[in-house]
Amino acid sequence: MVETGWDADALPTLRRVGVVGTGLIGTSVGLALSARGVEVLLRDADDAQVTLAEKMGAGRRWEAGERVEHAVVATPLPTIPREVRALTRAGIADTVSDAGSVKVRPLVEGVQLGCDLSVWCPAHPIAGRERHGAVSARADLFAERVWAVCPVAHTGDAAVRATVALALACGATPVRTTPRRHDEAMATVSHVPQLVASALAGTLGDLSGSDVPLAGQGFRDTTRLADSDAELWAGIIEGNRAPIARRMRELGTALSALADVLDAGGADEVTAAVTRVMRDGHAGRARLPRKVGTATRSWxxxxxxxxxxxxxxxxxxxxxxxxxxxxxxxxxxxxxxxxxxxxxxxxxxxxxxxxxxxxxxxxxxxxxxxx
Missing domain, CATH: 3.30.70.260 (ACT domain)
Known part of the structure; x- marks a missing residue:
């Protein structure tokens, strides 16, 4: 199920929000909320990042014992479950959501740690940049972007409503789906593209220095994601490795089949194979929604x-x-x-x-x- 319509009258007005993790996403959340007059409290294991986020106007330092209506965990993927547990056990946040780009793995680990699922709504703002850290944050990072809201059976309505209100306050379009569907989709539209871009950019190492300048804008566009943070993405890929592996094998099979035709096929066979790949690409691109959060439709x-x-x-x-x-x-x-x-x-x-x-x-x- 994917749901994009929400009853605005049923959503809470967020006045004080806590942000755990003041990297790109967390600081951008703070900037977006602060611009709307929401009081934002900031926390991070790296004290220098909190100081930088404060100076940028993303909020103020979260002092011990201060309560918030809703807290967002925007830390690296492997740390999300324990951060959620710490918040819920301390009783300083009425509800909690996270910003991780993988949903099933943190949920399983959260259950193992004894997290209170009733106040935790798994979520994922689908926005980012190749650069990371508070210094790269922007108040409009989530504007007109999808914010996946992925509750499970035990998630309380209050947590879901607060997460939706948070997404809207940041300028995003909240879209409801399930954790498993989210992870399967992200493997296709985010995680595999990251690996492909990095692998493709890595092939430049085979070219001589005099040949590298021949790379045109198409190569630059296709490999843009290769500038992403390696340590951050290693954690994301590891957390969603089964769906990613399936998609990578499917893509590898298709590319290997095309390579076989290019090696041994006649001119007509090569033309037909390349045309088929290109047309499949056109059809796939045509399925992408032109308006954020809307259902796919061909125009x-x-x-x-x-x-x-x-x-x-x-x-x-x-x-x-x-x-x-x-x-x-x-x-x-x-x-x-x-x-x-x-x-x-x-x-x-x-x-x-x-x-x-x-x-x-x-x-x-x-x-x-x-x-």
């Missing part, structure tokens, strides 16, 4: 050539809207300073996309249906 993409003069984009949007066609998203906008025209791609309901193209062409615009 019809309409490309329109725009003259390089003011008002063209406003004119085309106004015209299509006048036909009672909703523009769901604006995609690529291609424009070169060397050319007198550009191209904009607009997402509409696929059942009307062809009609929109015909009507645009009939009214003097140059339009096409993107495949």
């Amino acid at each position: 019809g993409w309409v490309g329109v050539v725009l003259d390089d003069r003011p008002g063209q984009l406003a004119a085309i949007v106004g015209l299509i809207s006048a036909w009672d066609v909703n523009i769901e998203d604006v995609g690529a906008f291609e424009h070169s300073l060397d050319h007198p025209a550009g191209i904009v791609e607009l997402a509409v309901d696929p059942t009307v996309a062809d009609d929109v193209v015909d009507r645009l062409n009939a009214t003097g615009w140059t339009a096409y249906r993107r495949s």
